[in-house]
Amino acid sequence: MQKPVIASTASAFNPVVDINKVADFAAEVGNRRVGTSAERAALSGAELLVGLRFGDLTDSLEYQYTATGWVVAGGLESTANVTVFGTGWSITPGGGHVPRLHRQGRLVTLHGAVTLGAGGNVSNMLTIPTSFRPPNASTRFIGGQTSSGGVSYELALSGGVVSVPSGYLTGNFVVGTAYPLFSSWILD
DSSP states (O other): OOOOOEEEESSTTSEEEOHHHHHHHHHHHOEEEEEOHHHHHHOOGGGOOTTEEEEETTTTEEEEEETTEEEEEEEOOEEEEOOEEOTTEEEOSSTTOSOEEEEETTEEEEEEEEEEOTTOOTTOSEEOOGGGSOSSOSOEEEEEEEOTTOOEEEEEEETTEEEOOTTOEESOOOTTOEEEEEEEEEOO
């Protein structure tokens, strides 16, 4: 590791520093900024040093600038409660059932339980907040579940909506029954 050096000492109170060596040192040992995706995209020129890390508040990922551009270097840890439910679905009463998301880096985990009410169906159980969704809207299966009544189902996530796709349900969902949620997915 090359350390910054004083290029000359015009006087003890006014040293001249080789800024290029300081920049190389900062890039080598790491430096970090925090902001939105738009702020990260707006960085240019001398602001973009190889090794620069950026905590992106828009997508909760940690990026590192390389010779070829930004790469995902990890993620920030965050949690959130699910607050948007499909028609007829609600939080299952009782402790620990609030559908909750936890994100560590690119791994997202959903846990909790929902109860089916009148007018609800399995095509829209709940909506995942944007910062916990995969970057593409294509359907991905996120975990199989079994209710206390013996109903087996496979949860899928598509466009931020959690559902049970046609053909992935054994039994019938019954109004008033709690359905557990425990799923995880990678943001890729």
